[in-house]
Amino acid sequence: KNPSSSASGTSPGAISSSSQPTGISSSIVDVSSLSVEEASKQAANVQYGADTKVVRFGNAGALGETGPTACQYYCDLANIAFNGKYRFDFYPSEQLGNETTMLENMQMGLQEVMMTTLSTMATYSPDLNILDMAFCFNSSEQAQYYIAQNEQIWKDLDDAGYVFVAYNLQRNPRMLFCTWPLENASDMKGMKYRIPNLPIFEANARAMGATPVVTAYSEYTFALMQGIVDGGDSAKDAYYSAGFYESAPYASEVDFAYPFESIFFAKSFWDTLPAEDQEVFKSLGSQVEKYYNDTIKDEWAEMKTELIDKGVTFVDCDRQSFIDATSQLGYELQETDLFKTEKLYEKVLAWNAEFEKANPA
Amino acid sequence: MTSFDPMILLYFGTFVVLILLQIPISYAMLFASLEYLVVNHESFIIFAQKTANSFADFNMLALPAFLFVGCFMNEVGLTDRLFLMLECWLGHLPGGLAHANVLASMLFAGMSGSALADAGGLGTIEVKAMSEAGYDKNFSIAVTAASAGIGPIIPPSINFVIWAFLSQTSTMAMFEAGYLPGAIMGICMMVWIVIAMKTQNIKCPKSRRYTWRERFFATWKSLPALGGPIILIAGITTGVFTPAECGTVAAMYCVLLAIAIRRFNWAMFSKALRATIASTGMVMCLCASGMVFNWLIVTSGITTVVTNALMALNNRILILLLLNCLLLFMGCFIGAMQIEIMMAPILMNLATALGMSYIQMGVMVVLNITIGIITPPFAPALFVTCKATGGNFESALKYTIQFLIPLFITLMLVAYVPQVTEFLPRLLGTLK
Amino acid sequence: MKAGIRKIGAILDCFNNALELLAGLSAFVMMAMLCFQVMMRYVFSNPIYGIDEAVIAIMVWVCAVGWATVYWQNGHAILEFIVKRMSQNARRVIFHLTNAIVLLISVLFVPASCKLFKMQEHLRPIGGLPFGKAYYYALPVVVMSIIVLIYCVYKTIAYIVLDDESIVAPDAREEGNILD
Ligand code: NA
Ligand code: NA
Numbered sequence: 004k005n006p007s008s009s010a011s012g013t014s015p016g017a018i019s020s021s022s023q024p025t026g027i028s029s030s031i032v033d034v035s036s037l038s039v040e041e042a043s044k045q046a047a048n049v050q051y052g053a054d055t056k057v058v059r060f061g062n063a064g065a066l067g068e069t070g071p072t073a074c075q076y077y078c079d080l081a082n083i084a085f086n087g088k089y090r091f092d093f094y095p096s097e098q099l100g101n102e103t104t105m106l107e108n109m110q111m112g113l114q115e116v117m118m119t120t121l122s123t124m125a126t127y128s129p130d131l132n133i134l135d136m137a138f139c140f141n142s143s144e145q146a147q148y149y150i151a152q153n154e155q156i157w158k159d160l161d162d163a164g165y166v167f168v169a170y171n172l173q174r175n176p177r178m179l180f181c182t183w184p185l186e187n188a189s190d191m192k193g194m195k196y197r198i199p200n201l202p203i204f205e206a207n208a209r210a211m212g213a214t215p216v217v218t219a220y221s222e223y224t225f226a227l228m229q230g231i232v233d234g235g236d237s238a239k240d241a242y243y244s245a246g247f248y249e250s251a252p253y254a255s256e257v258d259f260a261y262p263f264e265s266i267f268f269a270k271s272f273w274d275t276l277p278a279e280d281q282e283v284f285k286s287l288g289s290q291v292e293k294y295y296n297d298t299i300k301d302e303w304a305e306m307k308t309e310l311i312d313k314g315v316t317f318v319d320c321d322r323q324s325f326i327d328a329t330s331q332l333g334y335e336l337q338e339t340d341l342f343k344t345e346k347l348y349e350k351v352l353a354w355n356a357e358f359e360k361a362n363p364a
Numbered sequence: 365m366t367s368f369d370p371m372i373l374l375y376f377g378t379f380v381v382l383i384l385l386q387i388p389i390s391y392a393m394l395f396a397s398l399e400y401l402v403v404n405h406e407s408f409i410i411f412a413q414k415t416a417n418s419f420a421d422f423n424m425l426a427l428p429a430f431l432f433v434g435c436f437m438n439e440v441g442l443t444d445r446l447f448l449m450l451e452c453w454l455g456h457l458p459g460g461l462a463h464a465n466v467l468a469s470m471l472f473a474g475m476s477g478s479a480l481a482d483a484g485g486l487g488t489i490e491v492k493a494m495s496e497a498g499y500d501k502n503f504s505i506a507v508t509a510a511s512a513g514i515g516p517i518i519p520p521s522i523n524f525v526i527w528a529f530l531s532q533t534s535t536m537a538m539f540e541a542g543y544l545p546g547a548i549m550g551i552c553m554m555v556w557i558v559i560a561m562k563t564q565n566i567k568c569p570k571s572r573r574y575t576w577r578e579r580f581f582a583t584w585k586s587l588p589a590l591g592g593p594i595i596l597i598a599g600i601t602t603g604v605f606t607p608a609e610c611g612t613v614a615a616m617y618c619v620l621l622a623i624a625i626r627r628f629n630w631a632m633f634s635k636a637l638r639a640t641i642a643s644t645g646m647v648m649c650l651c652a653s654g655m656v657f658n659w660l661i662v663t664s665g666i667t668t669v670v671t672n673a674l675m676a677l678n679n680r681i682l683i684l685l686l687l688n689c690l691l692l693f694m695g696c697f698i699g700a701m702q703i704e705i706m707m708a709p710i711l712m713n714l715a716t717a718l719g720m721s722y723i724q725m726g727v728m729v730v731l732n733i734t735i736g737i738i739t740p741p742f743a744p745a746l747f748v749t750c751k752a753t754g755g756n757f758e759s760a761l762k763y764t765i766q767f768l769i770p771l772f773i774t775l776m777l778v779a780y781v782p783q784v785t786e787f788l789p790r791l792l793g794t795l796k
Numbered sequence: 797m798k799a800g801i802r803k804i805g806a807i808l809d810c811f812n813n814a815l816e817l818l819a820g821l822s823a824f825v826m827m828a829m830l831c832f833q834v835m836m837r838y839v840f841s842n843p844i845y846g847i848d849e850a851v852i853a854i855m856v857w858v859c860a861v862g863w864a865t866v867y868w869q870n871g872h873a874i875l876e877f878i879v880k881r882m883s884q885n886a887r888r889v890i891f892h893l894t895n896a897i898v899l900l901i902s903v904l905f906v907p908a909s910c911k912l913f914k915m916q917e918h919l920r921p922i923g924g925l926p927f928g929k930a931y932y933y934a935l936p937v938v939v940m941s942i943i944v945l946i947y948c949v950y951k952t953i954a955y956i957v958l959d960d961e962s963i964v965a966p967d968a969r970e971e972g973n974i975l976d
Contacts, residue, residue: 094663096532099662103417104414111406111407111409112407126919193841195837200922201922202923214842216843217843217848219422219606221423221528221532222534222536226606228794231604231606231837383874383875384875385878385893385894386876386878386894387897388872389874390873391901395901409908409912409915412934412937413908415909415937415940416912416936418859419859420852420856422848604838605834611827612826612834613831613834615831616828634820637820638817641862641865642862644858644862645863646873702873
């Protein structure tokens with residue numbers, strides 16, 4: 004829970020600066036081969052001076068989860084790479100405020116970097132809402148293709164003052180769980196379905212036939228336990244780590260949405276950085292992305308085994324029936340003012356087809 | 365340690381000097397934060413942002429609701445029936461009324477979130493009844509003031525709501541964690557009453573034995589008032605509603621009840637609403653400016669410094685003892701909420717370092733600072749009781765101070781035995 | 797001059813009373829709405845989308861107004877035990893200082909909250925409400941800071957002119973504003 008960087012050591016990091024990417028000045032240390040553990044160790048030895056720039060990096064998750072570990076990794080790598088030019092302090096567990104607050108912090112110059120789920124940015128770029136729509140995409144890759152193609156998103160985010168160094172940290176897909184088995188969409192009738200206070204989730208729940216109940220995330224576990232809600236959805240790892248499985252032991256891996264984590268800088272800060280430093284920050288983004296994507300899938304496999312041991316039933320569910328239940332959802336939503344782009348859903352269908360064609364299964 | 369900013373001493377110094385000079389505590393926090401913002405060239409939009417953010421926290425909805433319930437119940441005058449009922453059952457026993465006093469506070473605590481509502485409302489009736497029965501008045505005041513402290517421990521509790529808000533834990537889990545320590549607190553006090561009566565020859569005459577008919581009639585009359593705590597306990601343990609909803613349901617119950625027994629009128633309704641706004645405004649202002657102040661505490665690195673300094677002692681028992689002494693000391697001067705708000709980042713950090721749950725830490729903190737309400741120089745609960753009953757502060761102090769013994773025993777149990785706080789949340793599954 | 801200031805004080809007092817009652821009634825409406833939502837969920841299994849966000853909107857307004865009304869009544873939490881024992885002259889200096897500090901903070905609050913409003917103005921409505929977050933998030937703080945600023949300007953001037961302690965300090969007979 005502490006701002007993480009610490010430099011109690013006396014010797015400067017003995018880091019070899021061979022094999023540097025081309026175009027990067029020699030004062031920048033190559034960190035591309037450092038693992039999380041190595042980075043953590045070496046970062047402890049970095050020394051900072053009076054002219055060190057302090058960079059505040061915030062995240063909502065608690066230390067120990069993959070997301071915050073990735074954030075810490077990014078901070079360590081940056082601290083080592085620039086050898087004390089910047090000092091990235093990592094603040095997990097909403098220490099700098101909840102996600103909305105942190106986003107505002109960035110606009111106000113109170114914070115420089117953060118990691119959050121990409122669809123959270125829908126407040127600034129409504130087209131990102133579709134990432135949370137049930138069964139809009141079939142894979143993380145397909146969803147990434149959409150994000151890359153839709154220029155409106157990048158224009159909006161730039162206008163709002165955020166610069167992304169990574170947005171392809173693939174969380175585990177969203178799944179459903181309930182106190183009874185959800186084999187197909189008709190099983191969701193009468194289910195009190197926990198949603199965050201966001202219209203897209205309300206629409207999802209209604210389309211699938213459930214009764215949406217708004218509950219704060221901090222009361223989610225409790226609400227399940229006491230029957231305020233019967234079930235809901237979450238990214239798969241949260242089902243395990245937040246303990247939802249204890250009250251709702253029937254899991255349906257319908258993969259109804261593909262969420263991403265993203266790391267981004269405040270534009271006001273980013274624009275003060277030299278171009279070569281910006282390049283390094285972007286490459287660190289890719290490095291952390293790779294670490295995250297390699298870790299999270301394995302982690303879920305382990306969690307799943309453990310969940311089954313603990314008595315969780317992974318329901319043999321009919322994904323198609325859920326897809327059918329929500330087949331009109333996209334058309335309905337594109338008529339509301341939920342998205343910015345006109346007829347967004349139809350455009351997404353076209354991009355999805357384009358992607359399928361280029362990447363046949 | 366890289367990030368300790370020595371300027372923090374200036375900010376803290378300013379803050380302490382300003383609050384000693386009777387500047388509103390929230391404005392003192394904002395002014396100290398302003399220094400920080402100016403020194404670090406940061407935007408003061410943070411004032412508005414943290415303010416709006418604290419106001420918009422869904423779980424804080426519980427606050428006006430519980431405040432309203434406390435004010436309104438005293439206005440309607442249902443609480444006296446609770447004490448009268450207990451008097452009928454216990455009055456004839458040695459020290460019976462003193463025990464009834466403690467038990468009434470435990471029941472009242474089940475629907476009110478604050479100690480002073482107990483001391484100022486129910487307390488008047490308790491002291492009057494005990495004095496009329498021939499009890500030593502100073503002892504009666506002492507029992508009343510001390511037992512009022514159960515209010516913030518047995519849920520609902522405003523201080524628990526605020527701790528949950530600050531530490532982003534479940535309000536519900538905090539509530540569940542409070543029942544057992546609250547019960548222990550009451551039992552310890554009742555044991556102390558027996559000891560004090562035996563050893564100090566305090567005047568505690570037995571009153572007459574009430575008939576069974578009288579007892580059942582008094583119980584019947586107090587049922588509507590008992591409905592409040594029963595709804596809340598049922599709601600909290602079975603979870604029909606979230607804490608915020610729980611408070612509002614209790615509020616609506618009180619209003620409907622007042623209408624049903626024909627004690628409802630506009631004057632007292634609007635008085636209770638005004639009192640609710642006065643308290644809500646003050647508390648939320650503290651929370652909001654506290655969030656600004658916390659930004660300074662979190663980003664200046666002082667949490668790490670304090671945590672590391674304490675953890676360097678490398679002795680869990682000693683660290684906890686020191687922490688408790690510090691909190692008790694602060695509790696003698698500053699209100700509970702202010703301490704929670706100022707210390708939350710450090711306390712959370714310490715809890716993690718000590719391997720304590722935020723829940724146990726929260727109950728411990730609230731208990732500590734609640735003890736401050738009967739400890740001089742301020743002792744607000746004692747002051748309010750004396751004011752409401754025409755008693756004398758100095759002479760009541762002699763017996764009041766003795767109640768620190770049962771309170772301290774409860775505190776030690778909470779601090780060193782995690783099960784005391786965590787048993788119930790675990791049983792009900794809110795805590796894993 | 798003195799009479800004029802007293803008159804203004806009386807008007808502000810009236811205004812504040814009305815504001816407090818309005819906030820109180822809003823708080824009650826908010827509680828009733830939340831209760832209704834519980835009932836809709838339990839009895840009819842059909843909670844109404846939008847109530848939760850509306851309740852928050854009211855809460856923010858109630859808190860903001862509450863902050864202002866409490867300031868007018870000198871009801872914000874303070875520590876009295878030192879100043880209480882000070883001489884009349886020392887107290888006078890301290891109360892002028894209090895006014896100056898509140899004035900400074902309030903002056904900063906106005907542009908701060910206006911900037912926050914601008915930041916949020918273009919955000920889409922959420923939670924089923926027809927208007928955006930700015931109107932129940934930044935705007936209440938704008939309104940609050942303007943009201944507090946007006947109150948504070950009045951108090952600063954009135955205390956200089958009238959030298960009446962009840963303008964700037966809570967009634968000495970009430971022991972602080974401690975709530976535990
Ligand atoms: Na209570
Ligand atoms: Na009592």
